[in-house]
Amino acid sequence: MTDTSTGTRLPRAGEEGLLAVSARGLKKRFGEVVAVDGIDLDVPKGMIFAILGPNGAGKTTLMRMLSTLAKPDGGSAAVMGHDLLNEPGEVRASIAMTGQFASLDEDLTGRDNLVLLARLWGFRGRSAKQRADDLLAAFDLSDAATRQVKTYSGGMRRRLDIAASLVVTPGVLFLDEPTTGLDPTARQGVWRMIRGLAQSGVTILLTTQYLDEADQLAARIAVIDKGRKIAEGTSRELKAQTGSGFLHVAIHDPMQIEKAAAILEARLKHKVRRGVEGAELSVTTDSPKDASDAIASLIDSGIEVSDFRLGSPSLDEVFFSLTGHDAS
Amino acid sequence: MTDTQTHALLGIQRPRRPSGVSNALVFGWRAALKFKYVPEQLFDLVMTPIMFTLLFTFVFGGALAGSPKEYLQFFLPGILVQTVVFNAVYSGMGLSTDLGKGLFDRFRSLPIWPLAPFAGLMVGDVLRHLIAGAIILSIGLMLGYRPEGGVFGVVAAFLLLFAIGFGMGWVFIVLGLLISTPMTVMTSGFAFLFPLVFASNIMVEPATMPEWLRVFVEVNPVSLAATAMRGLMSGAASLQDVAVALIGPAVLTILLAPTTLWLYLRR
Numbered sequence A: 001m002t003d004t005s006t007g008t009r010l011p012r013a014g015e016e017g018l019l020a021v022s023a024r025g026l027k028k029r030f031g032e033v034v035a036v037d038g039i040d041l042d043v044p045k046g047m048i049f050a051i052l053g054p055n056g057a058g059k060t061t062l063m064r065m066l067s068t069l070a071k072p073d074g075g076s077a078a079v080m081g082h083d084l085l086n087e088p089g090e091v092r093a094s095i096a097m098t099g100q101f102a103s104l105d106e107d108l109t110g111r112d113n114l115v116l117l118a119r120l121w122g123f124r125g126r127s128a129k130q131r132a133d134d135l136l137a138a139f140d141l142s143d144a145a146t147r148q149v150k151t152y153s154g155g156m157r158r159r160l161d162i163a164a165s166l167v168v169t170p171g172v173l174f175l176d177e178p179t180t181g182l183d184p185t186a187r188q189g190v191w192r193m194i195r196g197l198a199q200s201g202v203t204i205l206l207t208t209q210y211l212d213e214a215d216q217l218a219a220r221i222a223v224i225d226k227g228r229k230i231a232e233g234t235s236r237e238l239k240a241q242t243g244s245g246f247l248h249v250a251i252h253d254p255m256q257i258e259k260a261a262a263i264l265e266a267r268l269k270h271k272v273r274r275g276v277e278g279a280e281l282s283v284t285t286d287s288p289k290d291a292s293d294a295i296a297s298l299i300d301s302g303i304e305v306s307d308f309r310l311g312s313p314s315l316d317e318v319f320f321s322l323t324g325h326d327a328s
Numbered sequence B: 001m002t003d004t005q006t007h008a009l010l011g012i013q014r015p016r017r018p019s020g021v022s023n024a025l026v027f028g029w030r031a032a033l034k035f036k037y038v039p040e041q042l043f044d045l046v047m048t049p050i051m052f053t054l055l056f057t058f059v060f061g062g063a064l065a066g067s068p069k070e071y072l073q074f075f076l077p078g079i080l081v082q083t084v085v086f087n088a089v090y091s092g093m094g095l096s097t098d099l100g101k102g103l104f105d106r107f108r109s110l111p112i113w114p115l116a117p118f119a120g121l122m123v124g125d126v127l128r129h130l131i132a133g134a135i136i137l138s139i140g141l142m143l144g145y146r147p148e149g150g151v152f153g154v155v156a157a158f159l160l161l162f163a164i165g166f167g168m169g170w171v172f173i174v175l176g177l178l179i180s181t182p183m184t185v186m187t188s189g190f191a192f193l194f195p196l197v198f199a200s201n202i203m204v205e206p207a208t209m210p211e212w213l214r215v216f217v218e219v220n221p222v223s224l225a226a227t228a229m230r231g232l233m234s235g236a237a238s239l240q241d242v243a244v245a246l247i248g249p250a251v252l253t254i255l256l257a258p259t260t261l262w263l264y265l266r267r
Ligand SMILES: Nc1ncnc2c1ncn2[C@@H]1O[C@H](COP(=O)(O)OP(=O)(O)OP(=O)(O)O)[C@@H](O)[C@H]1O
Pocket: A030, A033, A034, A035, A053, A054, A055, A056, A057, A058, A059, A060, A061, A062, A100, A209
């Protein structure tokens, strides 16, 4: 992690000056639904920090609160050293937010969208146009600059939307599901851009439903589910939290899957997770010996095992063992 | 994105914070751009007043005033009011669309004057009123309308027209903030405007109306506006006519501008 050079401010007491975001007990309710239910979050400056959670976990609501768009019902937070509730103007001046859904004027061209924002930030005349053109070039959108945004593809919109957040280099960039709906190439492009920004000191707080995205990109990951933070750490720490290893078993005959699951559960005393393919099972094991004993009892019971493997858990499996349900 | 390109993006400091007025003008520029990129809107804006002016003048004119030309002398200032009142719907619909698309989330997370986006909408409104008003006036002049108040009277009348449009603008801005489907903004706005516009003295003098309706028509702010417009354009307006015509827009602004800000900043 590089140290931040943008938005440098005198640190307050203790380590607060080193934190881009610091939240305590943030809460947001919509009628009966508690969307965010008391979340603590500390994001060091210059870090890529991922918030991982399934649909409806409260990711968007959390991001909206931190970017001053939604008012917390409880708790407090500081962003780049400014209190969210008392200094929303200062918070806004030091952040940028790219929401889950593109916030662009579809009728205008890509260039006009950026010129509009550049002017709102205070760039005048030619310098606003220059700023727009630099951003378009950096995001590979120069060719589409004079086309209306409504003619853009999903990936182009996403890039323009992120570009729109970088008119002025923010201290913290909030990205709500930056790669949802993108093809693998476009996704790689966004990842490269995020890494590039972080390398030069921009703190990035992003949300994702993709476990591999959090794994690949983020130095730290907070897993949230039903409005609560259920785990936090580096990807390695989260994996370690799940147990010493994970046993993956592929069953030849899909009809025997339930029987096999029951045997594994009985032997290993951990909940068995069914794979997406149907004929695969995975389960935490406390030791390699337990794993081999379990395989042996499957074979003894006449179940044909077509493949098995012992390894560290994927983030998918981490999520499963933390929440008791799948991520999607 | 290459590394060199990334560097071009970074460490960009914010220029000096622009004034609220400058923010508002940027939004006004956006409203003007919409005419360029959404010319369909211009079509509505041009065709509706032409159609109404011609239809009412020739269909009602003979029956109501002896001849279309006579009627136009009475009707033209009124149709200006009607057009401006109905035109306010565009801002509300645009606002509702922008909110639905999440565009206002971006504006709200920027460190700018909170009322600037709305001031920008008003700039778009003024442009629309000017276009529609100029068209109606031109048709009127071609058909024989004569503003006895002269250039000064016409200019004063247009200023009053902008004030009326400004007041009405808040109604649709509030509707736009409250209602998430642009079509519903239009239909609910019109449901409230139709009685106000048609139960007024825009098209006919209220003399032949039943007592209860006449009472309403006489205090209807739309009638007061039409009366003042007629006075200004014919050079016979009293200060009092203009003052009572301004009550409506003033009350709307005083009530709805803070409501707008509250609805917009509510989070
Ligand atoms: N404006 C709102 N009004 C009512 N309920 C809401 C509102 N916004 C969010 N919620 C509810 O709060 C909960 C959390 O929603 P949120 O959008 O924060 O989840 P999310 O993690 O972003 O989900 P997704 O991955 O689908 O984007 C959900 O149950 C949602 O229905």
